[in-house]
Amino acid sequence: MEEFKRLTPYREALGMMLEDIKEIPDAEEVPLDEALGRVVAEDVASPIDSPPFDRAAVDGYAVRAEDTFQAREYSPVELRVIDEVPAGGESKARVEPGTAVKLLTGVKIPEGANAVLMQEMAEREGDIIKVLRPVAPGQNVAMKGEDVRKGQVVLKKGQILRPQDLAILKSLGFKSVKVRRKPRVGIIVTGSELIEDFNEEALNRGKILESNSIMLRGLVKQYFGEPVFYGVIPDEEKLIGEAIRRAREENDLVLVTGGSAFGDMDFAHRFVKLLFHGTTIKPGRPIGYGERVFVMSGYPAAVFAQFHLYVKHALAKLVGARNYEVRVRARLTERTPSQLGRVEFVKVWYEDGKAQPVKKRGSGIISSLVESNGYILIPEDSEGYLGGEEVEVVLY
Amino acid sequence: MEEFKRLTPYREALGMMLEDIKEIPDAEEVPLDEALGRVVAEDVASPIDSPPFDRAAVDGYAVRAEDTFQAREYSPVELRVIDEVPAGGESKARVEPGTAVKLLTGVKIPEGANAVLMQEMAEREGDIIKVLRPVAPGQNVAMKGEDVRKGQVVLKKGQILRPQDLAILKSLGFKSVKVRRKPRVGIIVTGSELIEDFNEEALNRGKILESNSIMLRGLVKQYFGEPVFYGVIPDEEKLIGEAIRRAREENDLVLVTGGSAFGDMDFAHRFVKLLFHGTTIKPGRPIGYGERVFVMSGYPAAVFAQFHLYVKHALAKLVGARNYEVRVRARLTERTPSQLGRVEFVKVWYEDGKAQPVKKRGSGIISSLVESNGYILIPEDSEGYLGGEEVEVVLY
Numbered sequence: 001m002e003e004f005k006r007l008t009p010y011r012e013a014l015g016m017m018l019e020d021i022k023e024i025p026d027a028e029e030v031p032l033d034e035a036l037g038r039v040v041a042e043d044v045a046s047p048i049d050s051p052p053f054d055r056a057a058v059d060g061y062a063v064r065a066e067d068t069f070q071a072r073e074y075s076p077v078e079l080r081v082i083d084e085v086p087a088g089g090e091s092k093a094r095v096e097p098g099t100a101v102k103l104l105t106g107v108k109i110p111e112g113a114n115a116v117l118m119q120e121m122a123e124r125e126g127d128i129i130k131v132l133r134p135v136a137p138g139q140n141v142a143m144k145g146e147d148v149r150k151g152q153v154v155l156k157k158g159q160i161l162r163p164q165d166l167a168i169l170k171s172l173g174f175k176s177v178k179v180r181r182k183p184r185v186g187i188i189v190t191g192s193e194l195i196e197d198f199n200e201e202a203l204n205r206g207k208i209l210e211s212n213s214i215m216l217r218g219l220v221k222q223y224f225g226e227p228v229f230y231g232v233i234p235d236e237e238k239l240i241g242e243a244i245r246r247a248r249e250e251n252d253l254v255l256v257t258g259g260s261a262f263g264d265m266d267f268a269h270r271f272v273k274l275l276f277h278g279t280t281i282k283p284g285r286p287i288g289y290g291e292r293v294f295v296m297s298g299y300p301a302a303v304f305a306q307f308h309l310y311v312k313h314a315l316a317k318l319v320g321a322r323n324y325e326v327r328v329r330a331r332l333t334e335r336t337p338s339q340l341g342r343v344e345f346v347k348v349w350y351e352d353g354k355a356q357p358v359k360k361r362g363s364g365i366i367s368s369l370v371e372s373n374g375y376i377l378i379p380e381d382s383e384g385y386l387g388g389e390e391v392e393v394v395l396y
Numbered sequence: 397m398e399e400f401k402r403l404t405p406y407r408e409a410l411g412m413m414l415e416d417i418k419e420i421p422d423a424e425e426v427p428l429d430e431a432l433g434r435v436v437a438e439d440v441a442s443p444i445d446s447p448p449f450d451r452a453a454v455d456g457y458a459v460r461a462e463d464t465f466q467a468r469e470y471s472p473v474e475l476r477v478i479d480e481v482p483a484g485g486e487s488k489a490r491v492e493p494g495t496a497v498k499l500l501t502g503v504k505i506p507e508g509a510n511a512v513l514m515q516e517m518a519e520r521e522g523d524i525i526k527v528l529r530p531v532a533p534g535q536n537v538a539m540k541g542e543d544v545r546k547g548q549v550v551l552k553k554g555q556i557l558r559p560q561d562l563a564i565l566k567s568l569g570f571k572s573v574k575v576r577r578k579p580r581v582g583i584i585v586t587g588s589e590l591i592e593d594f595n596e597e598a599l600n601r602g603k604i605l606e607s608n609s610i611m612l613r614g615l616v617k618q619y620f621g622e623p624v625f626y627g628v629i630p631d632e633e634k635l636i637g638e639a640i641r642r643a644r645e646e647n648d649l650v651l652v653t654g655g656s657a658f659g660d661m662d663f664a665h666r667f668v669k670l671l672f673h674g675t676t677i678k679p680g681r682p683i684g685y686g687e688r689v690f691v692m693s694g695y696p697a698a699v700f701a702q703f704h705l706y707v708k709h710a711l712a713k714l715v716g717a718r719n720y721e722v723r724v725r726a727r728l729t730e731r732t733p734s735q736l737g738r739v740e741f742v743k744v745w746y747e748d749g750k751a752q753p754v755k756k757r758g759s760g761i762i763s764s765l766v767e768s769n770g771y772i773l774i775p776e777d778s779e780g781y782l783g784g785e786e787v788e789v790v791l792y
Binding site for chain 1: 429449481484501502503544551558562564567571593599600603604607610612614615617694696722
């Protein structure tokens with residue numbers, strides 16, 4: 001019986017894989033409307049100051065602050081209103097001592113003025129306002145460039161675009177953004193025991209409903225990729241070899257499930273020159289990687305762990321994504337033992353600052369994935385954590 | 397000048413709004429392939445036991461555990477192999493004392509056997525195996541129903557479907573799942589000062605590039621909805637009234653930006669019977685809600701806060717979503733003052749267990765939204781938090 005000669009330590013294998021995978025060079029310009037969730041391909045600098053000039057931050061009166069310094073509710077200062085500007089309008093008037101210009105939020109501060117008096121702080125009578133309180137220079141003024149300065153980098157390469165990121169681009173005049181092309185990820189599921197459709201008789205004969213393909217397609221979409229499914233391939237060396245060859249040609253990355261162990265029927269690793277095969281993770285130990293192909297387990301819970309421990313990082317590298325993981329601190333609710341020499345992928349339910357391990361182990365157990373919302377990793381040199389210890393949870 | 401007579405406390409206003417909004421009754425059956433991110437409309441119970449029978453959890457030999465109790469490496473027990481079953485196959489043989497059946501992972505345990513001996517623990521010679529170690533009853537057997545029992549609820553109503561949730565459905569024989577219809581959300585942006593396309597001359601005259609629509613469309617998509625944009629409407633009472641009337645007819649919820657204050661040009665609130673108008677949040681104070689319409693601010697940073705404090709929860713109520721927020725505990729890195737009587741929406745950068753307030757305030761500041769990844773709320777009765785205090789961050 002062939003067995004793993006040596007398990008490559010998790011971090012070492014991860015490093016080898018990430019060294020091998022190169023960021024996709026192609027970028028594409030997509031309209032802002034279609035850019036949500038995409039990854040910025042190069043730093044974006046602002047072409048303008050925002051605001052482009054000093055403007056009113058409230059509805060009110062543009063004034064010379066000095067004119068208001070003596071204003072009190074019981075002894076107001078009087079100013080003469082020499083112009084009125086609607087939103088999006090502009091005043092050509094110059095605010096001389098003793099005068100004011102009425103304006104709405106967003107309007108350019110007229111020459112001579114250096115502050116805006118809120119509407120509620122003035123009593124209007126004809127073209128005269130009584131100023132009830134002093135304003136300081138710059139008060140209620142949005143200064144030129146105070147949000148973004150011309151030339152300032154507003155989005156860094158690798159940023160995953162959120163609604164507010166699209167808003168800042170729009171507010172600076174962009175209609176599109178350069179993002180990394182989505183990596184195409186071929187998915188091959190192998191196993192003669194697998195069926196795609198419910199069939200009670202077949203299940204009773206020992207067939208198994210295949211669920212890795214839909215899980216991997218979803219995970220690939222979540223992490224920037226475009227999944228391409230090559231179907232369920234029976235355990236026949238020739239068919240698996242052909243599928244892998246084709247998928248490698250057509251994709252940036254290939255995931256093969258059910259082909260990674262050293263059982264009599266596990267062929268996938270024979271078609272790829274693997275950089276490593278067998279690492280110290282648990283579950284998911286038999287994972288292999290080489291030539292842009294991951295050979296993965298057949299069990300969904302092992303595949304899920306392998307995805308998060310390796311494939312996710314490969315996808316992030318392909319697109320150059322930053323901050324693609326949500327990592328939080330938590331107190332472990334109970335003692336969680338771990339096998340020495342293994343990096344244990346422990347599924348947890350994170351809530352309210354606490355991480356509750358989801359006990360069902362066994363890599364055949366899909367329900368543990370459903371009942372959890374994150375994982376912790378227990379390193380090779382640890383026999384586990386005590387209840388109450390602080391751990392880092394990666395949320396999913 | 398009309399002003400807010402009374403600011404409704406944040407929680408009170410939120411409660412009134414959530415009381416008014418009813419969960420959408422319609423559900424739709426969608427193929428699993430299209431269900432990622434959708435919200436489960438009713439509890440899903442398993443139609444089968446999974447596994448459907450006791451099956452091998454490893455490749456090896458089905459045996460009677462009793463037969464192996466005496467096995468030691470230096471004095472192996474011999475068993476006769478009476479059948480060999482491939483993956484997805486089935487054995488009709490009965491395992492009598494002194495016999496074994498070779499099988500692959502997933503295969504049904506044949507009658508008479510109660511454990512599986514791992515392949516590596518046996519030495520094969522012809523049809524005889526030498527058992528090198530004892531196995532316990534049940535060892536290496538995935539028991540019938542150990543993942544999911546027939547009738548067990550595997551996904552609760554309100555679950556937001558993740559890749560692993562689709563996998564469990566697939567593994568239990570489902571091809572589709574009943575999800576809540578996506579709420580249609582009409583978006584109306586008002587303001588004569590707004591332009592949609594970059595135009596330097598117009599910007600220099602005081603026009604402003606509109607960015608609320610793309611931000612709200614993205615946020616609505618993130619929170620289960622289908623946005624419908626009604627364009628930028630100038631500050632004309634009749635046009636705004638018509639747009640609101642039409643959007644209310646065609647959508648489950650309507651968001652109007654730039655129409656919520658009491659400035660001379662803010663009309664939106666005149667067309668809707670508001671349950672509240674003006675609440676204690678900061679920024680975003682002038683928000684109003686009534687008759688499935690939110691009247692919101694014009695400033696993007698205020699709109700963003702209003703979305704997270706109110707609209708997000710309305711959308712979750714419409715679809716009945718659970719666990720739609722990621723809330724984490726963090727240490728505040730520095731003193732963060734807050735106005736008494738206001739619920740302050742403080743944007744933070746969360747990382748490594750720490751929350752760093754993003755200092756730029758001012759509701760005109762979009763860059764603060766880009767530089768943050770979450771928020772904390774400082775309640776009405778607090779003057780702020782000290783550096784080092786533990787706070788709850790809601791991530792976005």
